[in-house]
Amino acid sequence: MHNYRAFPKSLDFWPIILNASITHINTSMLPEFIELLDEHLAYHDHEIHEDYIDIFVHSKRESVSCSFCGQISSRIHSRYPRCFSDLPILGKKVNIHLLNRNYLCLNPDCKHTTFAETFDCIDSNSKKSKRLLAEIQRVSVEVSSVTAAKLLSDGVVDIGKSTICNLLQKNNKFGG
Numbered sequence: 001m002h003n004y005r006a007f008p009k010s011l012d013f014w015p016i017i018l019n020a021s022i023t024h025i026n027t028s029m030l031p032e033f034i035e036l037l038d039e040h041l042a043y044h045d046h047e048i049h050e051d052y053i054d055i056f057v058h059s060k061r062e063s064v065s066c067s068f069c070g071q072i073s074s075r076i077h078s079r080y081p082r083c084f085s086d087l088p089i090l091g092k093k094v095n096i097h098l099l100n101r102n103y104l105c106l107n108p109d110c111k112h113t114t115f116a117e118t119f120d121c122i123d124s125n126s127k128k129s130k131r132l133l134a135e136i137q138r139v140s141v142e143v144s145s146v147t148a149a150k151l152l153s154d155g156v157v158d159i160g161k162s163t164i165c166n167l168l169q170k171n172n173k174f175g176g
């Protein structure tokens with residue numbers, strides 16, 4: 001059965017997050033792993049499962065610039081849970097959990113009242129970090145998409161043949 005776990009408000013307000021049977025292990029490399037992923041993200045906690053690791057992170061920024069007009073804001077409007085896959089650690093798939101912040105834009109001339117904080121490590125609507133996508137592409141150009149899906153699903157990331165085909169097509173379109 002599931003048990004529930006609340007995160008301290010001091011770091012950021014985390015909603016209650018569902019988790020299954022969990023083993024806690026203090027691994028000192030995880031903060032560094034997150035720093036290498038994105039300089040604006042900080043490690044908070046993790047949970048090790050049989051074939052995957054959940055890593056909980058938070059933003060280090062206290063203010064961000066509006067993605068539409070560039071004005072700096074530190075007024076948080078809301079937060080929404082976001083989860084994306086990243087490179088595996090010790091043969092386990094990695095899910096990064098983040099409470100992504102929406103900020104208020106205080107510029108009266110801006111057409112947008114709110115905007116979401118963005119991170120260099122991942123595109124806005126993506127479910128996979130850029131470095132994971134690069135790894136998927138590296139594997140997929142060597143073998144068929146069916147074989148790539150099998151190879152990657154074993155310890156790297158759950159991915160289907162069609163997603164790999166779409167990724168390769170997109171890559172070709174942009175000449176690289």
Ligand SMILES: [Zn+2]
Binds near residue numbers: 070071111
């Ligand atoms: Zn703005």
